Amino acid sequence: MTQNVVLQRFLSLAGVHTEERQDSPTSTVFVRFNSGPGVAVEVDAGSSVGELKALVAQQQGVSAGQLRLLFAGRELQNRDTLQGSDLPEQSTVHAVLPRPHAGLRLQEKGAGQRLTRLELHTAHPGLAVALETSPANHGPAEDSEDGGYSTFYVFCKSVCGAVRPGKLRVRCGACKQSTLTLSRGPSCWDDVLLPGRIHGVCQSEGCPGNVAEFYLKCALHPTAEEDLSVALPLVISNHRAVACIACTDVLSPVLVFQCADRHVICLECFRGYCLTRLNDRQFIHHPSVGYSLPCAAGCPDSLIKELHHFRVLGNEQYMRYHGYGAEECLLQMGGVLCPRPGCGAGLIPQAPPTQRVECERINGLGCGFVFCRDCKEEFHEGECHMTASCSWGGATQRFVVDEGALQRSRWELASHDTIRETTKPCPQCGVPVEKNGGCMHMVCPRMQCSSEWCWVCSAPWNRDCMANHWFG
Secondary structure (H helix, E strand, C coil), X not given: CCHHHHHHHHHHXXXXXXXXXXXXXXXXXXXXXXXXXXXXXXXXXXXXXXXXXXXHHHHHCCCCCCCEEEECCEECCCCCECCCCCCCCCEEEEEECCCCCCCXXXXXXXXXXXXXXXXXXXCCHHHCCECCCCHHHCCCCCCCCCCXXXXXXXXXXXXXXXXXXXXXXXXXXXXXXXXXXXCCCCCEHHHHHCCXXXXXXXXXXXXXXXXXXXXXXXCCCCCCCCCCEEECCCEECCCCCCCCCCCCCCCCCEEECCCCCCEEEEHHHHHHHHHHHHHCCCCEEECCCEEECCCCCCCCCCCCCCHHHHHHHCHHHHHHHHHHHHHHHHHHCCCEECCCCCCCCEECCCCCCCCEEECCCECCECCCCEEECCCCCECCCCCCCCCCCCCCCCXXXXXXXCHHHHHHCEHHHHHHHHHHHHEEECCCCCCEEECCCCCCEEECCCCCCCCEXXXXXXXXXXXXXXXXXXXX
């Protein structure tokens, strides 16, 4: 007998009415009860949270009314469906019993703000709002392989070895269990990447933890607990349909530089930009960041601070990038690189420095080539007949782009235009709110505000609005 049949029979005995779902697609959810091992539960994709609670309660011998289901930093409500709760296939849900004297359930008022439906901004945290619009309304291209709209991107090192849509998750900083209910959702990337910025209440029995720890995983395949992916905060879905600064095509996802104009470049052109700079040894050294690149248009104060973005080079070229950094450090220390093709060993000549440098064979390294320190040719007496053709200097060249593309490929301009055309400010806190169908009764997505107002007249929601403006 399948678990679906058991669930239907149990619910009917319990007096819970459920609609018959003929040939409904099923999904697998892993449920952890009180931080125990995960148990795979197969349920209909349209099942409600209350139905899942009933099945878990039957298996664990507890009351369904006592159970709380936690996912991605919030408590799921009985009336919600599993699909509507943004639970992808193979998701892990935590089932916990209420803690004595645990205090206020933090996410009840802001339950609509989901980690899976947030767009985080780096330049303007105040513009981060819960995304409740349909993916079909957002852009020129679908982002994830299943046709969905992704708001986070990661570099998946363990399985894919590529840039992939990501899923944002949260856990307790103390017990490392995903049983923390958040006091508020993140509104910018600093909230996610910097520790200790957001707090909550851990629902695991006996755990006093109250600090949220965010992490990301690849969204395209099931992942183990320790299988984490690297966040790429500059890579986003191109739902504003901004053209690439280099090829002028409208593609998705894109990388948005942190310059004043926030120029947009597609990932393929970004790879070409990085490869060109790597071949020309044109990366810029920053004392706290390392070797990085600025905006492809040469904009000031636009250096990429998260170096994992250079993973788009691919494994082979990314290893070259790491080798380049080591070589540059060696050169700054007064060392030289063996010029023989296929060697390139780093050498630090003995003091005092002489013109003659030997690439000694030590522990399987080195080729034995003896060369001139100045011209990098085979060692000779007297003056050099040629100078080195390579330059190890700083980044002085610019990635050449069309001037018209510079003006068009600005994410911030497209964002402001779209915000002005499709949103209205919340009358209480001023955050832009986007309406996607439905009635005129609006609720501010910012948890700190949550004011209710009328889309038509922007007044606090009242009986007159309900009578005259509810559906326009």
